[in-house]
Amino acid sequence: MNKLLIVGTVAFDAIETPFGKTEKILGGAATYIGLAASHFDVKSAIVSVVGDDFPQEYLQLLKDKSIDISGIEIVKEGKTFFWSGRYHNDLNSRETLDTQLNVLxxxxxxxxxxxxxxDVVMLGNLHPNIQISVLDQLTRKPKLVVLDTMNFWMDCALAELKEVMKRIDVITINDEEARQLSGEYSLVKAAEVIHEMGPKYVVIKKGEHGALLFHDSNVFFAPALPLKDVFDPTGAGDTFAGGFSGYLAQSENISFGNMKNAIIYGSNLASFCVEKFGTERMENLSKENVEARLQQFKMLTQFDIELAE
Amino acid sequence: MNKLLIVGTVAFDAIETPFGKTEKILGGAATYIGLAASHFDVKSAIVSVVGDDFPQEYLQLLKDKSIDISGIEIVKEGKTFFWSGRYHNDLNSRETLDTQLNVLxxxxxxxxxxxxxxDVVMLGNLHPNIQISVLDQLTRKPKLVVLDTMNFWMDCALAELKEVMKRIDVITINDEEARQLSGEYSLVKAAEVIHEMGPKYVVIKKGEHGALLFHDSNVFFAPALPLKDVFDPTGAGDTFAGGFSGYLAQSENISFGNMKNAIIYGSNLASFCVEKFGTERMENLSKENVEARLQQFKMLTQFDIELAE
Known part of the structure; x- marks a missing residue:
């Protein structure tokens, strides 16, 4: 079984959406990545840090998904990273109410x-120096390194971000971040510029508008599944990354054709994530649920045109 | 050969985009619909009105595309409908600089x-009473009636719009308009509400984010083709409608499966429309161009997943 190494936050989130509000609940990029990747036949481990205020039951939840948590450091008398945010009515924008780095x-x-x-390394959104440190500890070159990042690091650690970008195969980034990083408005041009910075594959996430995969002159697009209700978008991007990297770790095939499938699996899993608050939907998601939704993705996108003559 | 009846404006446009600015050029919904539909084996006619300031060469251009223009009334000493607008930097929003209804x-x-x-009637964006008048003149029930409309009519002629909606099969509408008309933010719910107003098929256009087709519990999505440069979005929605209705008029098959193909053809033709100012790209578009781009749409959307086991 292939090994998937996940680096990212394991954290507390407090979330407000138009549909309700949570207390401190389980959150963090690595948490969502790990839960999504657990749907594939891979041996996965999370590298992260929490304080000793972090509930044992949350760690147990990850262990129950067969995730190796020996790389999650527990800092004595430390406090776990905490993020709190409020989504606006359209759920496409949000404001951060509080960020406490704490042990992070x-x-x-x-x-x-x-x-x-x-075999596969998934570098979740964190300071680029942490991402670099993880790559430096590896004893052999992984088959695939996937990096997720955000505008915050472009603003305050651009040089370091550019360093880590030279050492990865795939970057996942949202549309506004792709524009900021490249200085290009057209996503096609943005992907070209970002490609020149290192990654052979550029994945641009557009939230409810789907995701684009660029490689050389090839482009693939996966829509988000149109849903009656989106409850809480938190973690959708990380879930996407977890589905993407988990599927590729399982299948060992990193051709463009198989990356298309990975994008579809990422979109598939992300479409569940947003149906409930926090990690709730991902904790109890069955293989049958995922396969049934795969069928919906096929119905949504596949057509059989006969050329007009 | 099946007959496609097109109703809509034939007009002058003056357009400003970040890439340049035009004088008065050929525009109008029926113009774009007609040019797009001319790519299919259908007998098409435009019903519209212009003033005698409208250049003969523009009418000839439509005739050269085998469009019957006997239904375009030329008002003596009348002035042709004129619209002028400016697109913002992202090309997703625009402001109207001038609207002169004139003969309209x-x-x-x-x-x-x-x-x-x-056989097929394409009701382009116009006052709902004009759309109703056209339907009232028909001597037999068409196989398919497609309606395009906009928020302006929801604001000032909602009752009339609801009347015409009871008599159509397909509505094409953009995402913001679908939300306004239905009072629902979720496009899935919006389509359900609009469906209850009459049309069996609801097409929601999302501009650069593609288009959704809803019918009962079925949903299909066609992305817009990611382009390096979008030059001028004017007419893209009408071109989409023309490709959609033209394809369906040609193929005589109005199953959901074939409507998927029509959506793809609409997106295909619209992707050309935006490459140059006004109608320029559509005037000289070859069958080969369209077929080649169809291949790009397949590459962009089709995948072949084997279920994980």
Missing amino acids: ADFNPVVPADFKDA | ADFNPVVPADFKDA
């Missing part, structure tokens, strides 16, 4: 010995 | 005798 401020990632030869 | 103010559409038994 001094995070030194330590890759478990058994995962230094990981 | 007293337009009484007259359907040519030979098209009173049209």
Whole structure:
């Protein structure tokens, strides 16, 4: 079974949407990535840090999904990273109400010995120096390195971000971030510029408008599944990344054709994530649910045109 | 050969985009619809009105595309409808600089005798009473009636719009308009509400984010083709409608499966429309261009997943 190494936050979130409001609940990029990747036959591990205020039951939840959590450092008398945000009525924009870095401020990632030869590495959204440190600890070149990042690092750690971008295969980034990073408005041109910075594959996430995969002159597009109700978008991008990297780790085939499938699986899993608050929907998602939705994605996108003559 | 009856404006446009600015050029919904539909084997006619300031060469251009223009009334000493607009930097929003209704103010559409038994009727964006008048002149029920409309009529002629909606099969409308008409933010719910108002098929256009087709519990999505440069979005929605209705008029098959193909053809033709100012790209578009782009749409959307087991 292939190994998937996941680096990212394991955290507390407090979320407000037009539909309700949560207390501190389980959150974090690595959490969502791990839950999504657990739908594939891979051996996965999370590298992260929490405080000793982090409930044992949350760690157990990850373990129950067969995720190796030996790389999650628990800092004694430390407080876990906390993010709080409020989504606006359209759920497409949000404001951050509170961010407490806590133990994340001094995070030194330590890759478990058994995962230094990981087949696929998923670098969740974190300071680029942490992402670089993880790559430096590997004892062999992974088959695939996927990086997720955000505008915050473009604003305050652009040089470091550019360094890590030279060492990855795939970047996942949203449309506004792609425009900021490239200085190009057209996403086709933006992908070209970002490609020149390192990654052979550029995935541009457009939220409810789907995701684009660029590689050389090839482009593939996966829509988001049109849903009656989107309850909470938190974690959808990380879930997408987890489905994408988990599927590729399982299948060992990193051709463009198979990356299309990975994008579809990422979109598939993300469409569940938004149906309930936080990780709730992802905790109890069955293989049957996912396969049934795959059928919906086919209905949504596949056509059989005969050329007009 | 099946008959396609097109009703809509034939007009002058003056357009400003970040890439340039035009004088008065050929425009109008029926113009774009007609040019797009001319790519299919159908007998088409336009019902519209212009003033005698309208250049003969523009009418000739439509005739050269085998469009019957006997239903375009030329008002002596009348002035042609004129619209002027400026697109913002993202090309997704625009402001109207000038609208001169001119001869359109007293337009009484007259359907040519030979098209009173049209197979497909494409009601372009106009006052709902004009759309109703056209339907009233038909001598037999068309196989398919497609309606395009806009928020302006929802604001000032909602009752009339609801009347015409009871007599059509397909409505094409953009996402914001669908939300306004239905009072629902979710496009899935919006389509359900609009469906209850009459049309069995609801097409929601999302501009650069593609188009959705709803019918009962079925949904189909066609992306817009990602382009390096979008030059001028004017007429893209009408071109989409022309490709959609033209394809369906040609193929005589109005199953959901074939409507998917019509949506793809509409998106295909619209992707050309935006490449140059006004109608320029559509005037010289070859069958080969369209077929080649169809291949691009397949590459963009089709995948072949094997179920994970």
